[in-house]
Amino acid sequence: MNSSQPSAGSACPYSGKPLADLSLTDPLIQAYPTSFYQTLRSEEPVHFDAKLGMWLVSRYEDIVTLLRDPDTYSDKHGYEAQYASGYFEEFKEILEREGGGFFSDAIKSDPPYHTRIRKLLEKAFTAHRVKALEPGITKIVADLADKFAEKAANGNVVDGVKEFAIPLTIAVICEQMGIDQYNGEKISRWSVAITAQIGRMQNRESMIANAKEICDLQNFIIAQMKDREQSPREDMISDLVHASTEDGEKLTFAEAVSLIRALIIAGNDTTATAIGNLLFILATKPELAQELYDNVEDSRYMNRFVEELLRYAPPVRGLAKMTTCETELGGQKLPKGAHMLVLYASGNADETRFECPQQFDTGRGNLGSHVAFGVGIHRCIGASLARMEINVAAKELIKRVKNIKLAIPMDELKYQPTVATHTIESLPMLLERRV
Amino acid sequence: MSEIKIIFIETDGTEKIVENAKLGATMMDVARANGIDGILGDCGGGCACATCHVYVDPAWQAVVGNPDEIEEMTLDMAGEVQANSRLSCQLVLNSEMDGIKVTVAPLV
Numbered sequence: 001m002n003s004s005q006p007s008a009g010s011a012c013p014y015s016g017k018p019l020a021d022l023s024l025t026d027p028l029i030q031a032y033p034t035s036f037y038q039t040l041r042s043e044e045p046v047h048f049d050a051k052l053g054m055w056l057v058s059r060y061e062d063i064v065t066l067l068r069d070p071d072t073y074s075d076k077h078g079y080e081a082q083y084a085s086g087y088f089e090e091f092k093e094i095l096e097r098e099g100g101g102f103f104s105d106a107i108k109s110d111p112p113y114h115t116r117i118r119k120l121l122e123k124a125f126t127a128h129r130v131k132a133l134e135p136g137i138t139k140i141v142a143d144l145a146d147k148f149a150e151k152a153a154n155g156n157v158v159d160g161v162k163e164f165a166i167p168l169t170i171a172v173i174c175e176q177m178g179i180d181q182y183n184g185e186k187i188s189r190w191s192v193a194i195t196a197q198i199g200r201m202q203n204r205e206s207m208i209a210n211a212k213e214i215c216d217l218q219n220f221i222i223a224q225m226k227d228r229e230q231s232p233r234e235d236m237i238s239d240l241v242h243a244s245t246e247d248g249e250k251l252t253f254a255e256a257v258s259l260i261r262a263l264i265i266a267g268n269d270t271t272a273t274a275i276g277n278l279l280f281i282l283a284t285k286p287e288l289a290q291e292l293y294d295n296v297e298d299s300r301y302m303n304r305f306v307e308e309l310l311r312y313a314p315p316v317r318g319l320a321k322m323t324t325c326e327t328e329l330g331g332q333k334l335p336k337g338a339h340m341l342v343l344y345a346s347g348n349a350d351e352t353r354f355e356c357p358q359q360f361d362t363g364r365g366n367l368g369s370h371v372a373f374g375v376g377i378h379r380c381i382g383a384s385l386a387r388m389e390i391n392v393a394a395k396e397l398i399k400r401v402k403n404i405k406l407a408i409p410m411d412e413l414k415y416q417p418t419v420a421t422h423t424i425e426s427l428p429m430l431l432e433r434r435v
Numbered sequence: 436m437s438e439i440k441i442i443f444i445e446t447d448g449t450e451k452i453v454e455n456a457k458l459g460a461t462m463m464d465v466a467r468a469n470g471i472d473g474i475l476g477d478c479g480g481g482c483a484c485a486t487c488h489v490y491v492d493p494a495w496q497a498v499v500g501n502p503d504e505i506e507e508m509t510l511d512m513a514g515e516v517q518a519n520s521r522l523s524c525q526l527v528l529n530s531e532m533d534g535i536k537v538t539v540a541p542l543v
């Protein structure tokens with residue numbers, strides 16, 4: 001059942017080519033990666049992509065092995081080697097000159113430092129804390145869904161990504177961080193600029209443009225921190241400005257800036273991508289849209305639906321790690337300093353792990369073992385929040401609309417050029433209001 | 436009493452006894468601090484990852500009680516769930532639990 005997977009269709013741009021001639025830097029492969037991943041898994045599960053200069057890790061088992069061994073596979077070094085790749089010095093200079101400083105990412109680090117930083121953030125993101133946010137977020141989402149359905153009601157084409165998924169996640173972050181909507185609108189641009197730093201598709205010109213956006217973001221964060229220092233509020237920026245670790249140590253200024261930046265950005269593109277995927281799937285699998293509608297009041301079904309959506313269409317494609325010593329993974333010898341790209345998306349499609357991986361099946365026994373959020377010590381901190389946002393989005397939307405369709409042919413969909421995520425850029429669609 | 440005893444049975448049947456588990460800590464914290472195999476606690480006790488799944492010995496089920504709705508939803512995704520399944524990060528140790536026995540669930 002591949003009807004909604006353009007990747008598996010006839011458009012396959014590389015069938016028959018040997019692996020050595022293919023690269024994840026190819027925008028077509030980025031857009032339609034399914035058979036590329038499959039070729040990797042079956043032919044060379046830990047494969048050196050020469051153009052990208054990274055080892056692609058594609059099998060579920062190897063991904064989990066790697067992620068559970070943070071001493072051998074450093075997050076910090078993998079990330080830093082990926083960051084602003086090719087232009088790092090110039091990038092750093094721009095930030096130091098115009099953006100208040102270069103603040104390396106405190107959370108993208110290794111133990112024992114990482115453990116200390118992570119503990120500080122975890123409390124704010126437990127499933128129980130997130131549950132308490134649900135009523136407020138439901139209100140925001142219901143409002144947006146109303147507007148979206150209203151606009152579409154007269155036969156107008158609406159953009160599921162730009163008019164629903166992105167504004168939704170931004171509204172939630174603003175609420176959480178205590179940022180007003182006006183600044184919220186810039187968050188989308190800031191996210192794109194940050195994500196581009198690990199996407200590996202940046203040229204010098206776009207690096208400079210992105211660096212300026214990040215300066216803008218940092219100057220904004222620093223001003224917000226000053227404001228909260230003087231007058232604390234009930235929001236996450238206040239929490240971080242005033243946070244101290246278990247041993248009573250306070251975060252440094254640079255750590256706080258980097259963490260606020262991470263929390264504004266990490267949950268933004270990723271969750272918006274997931275909601276974009278949700279709309280795409282509802283538009284291309286009418287039987288599933290009906291099933292969702294029929295079960296919308298069943299919370300067990302809804303949770304499973306969200307989890308299977310994340311397995312089936314994982315927003316994060318690949319993040320970087322680096323070996324700290326010579327080692328071996330999946331039968332492949334690796335030198336010290338090998339730059340690894342962990343293909344979460346390929347792990348979720350591994351047929352040895354998930355039966356008929358291209359089938360959307362909320363009844364899977366091992367649903368929860370997907371790796372869309374990673375595993376191990378860096379497992380996504382925002383998972384509960386993301387799940388809840390997607391859950392509420394699915395629920396509030398399907399209660400209001402039906403006959404959801406794409407307004408353009410499937411193969412005209414545009415994906416963001418990046419190795420880090422698999423993100424639909426714009427999703428023109430038609431839908432009808434339920435009465 | 437500020438410390439209790441916990442008996443962990445790892446997935447391969449190995450029994451590990453922790454004598455000095457602090458009251459008020461979670462069972463997951465104790466398991467991690469004592470290197471119990473199969474209790475990973477990826478999410479740090481956030482009830483979000485199910486990598487701290489245990490089966491509570493039937494004799495102790497009444498003492499620990501049932502999972503709340505949020506824990507149940509996370510458990511539902513865990514696989515190999517049984518009637519006595521709990522997420523050990525949600526079990527805050529109290530004096531009634533002295534001597535409690537749990538079996539570590541396999542990671543699916």
Ligand code: HEM
Pocket residue numbers: 067075107108109118262263266267268270271274314315316319344371372373374375377378379380381382383385386387
């Ligand atoms: C569907 C939405 C999301 C997806 C698919 C996702 C995915 C991921 C993945 C794959 C990782 C990295 C794991 C690794 O290094 O191997 C990660 C880490 C992280 N995520 Fe998410 N994420 C999402 C939403 C969020 C949200 C809403 C937030 C917070 C507001 C967030 C905050 C973070 C942070 C701070 C980290 C770094 C954790 C660490 O390194 O210890 N994410 N996420």
Ligand code: FES
Pocket residue numbers: 463475476477478479480481482483484485486487509522523524525
């Ligand atoms: S530690 Fe993650 S659910 Fe218990």
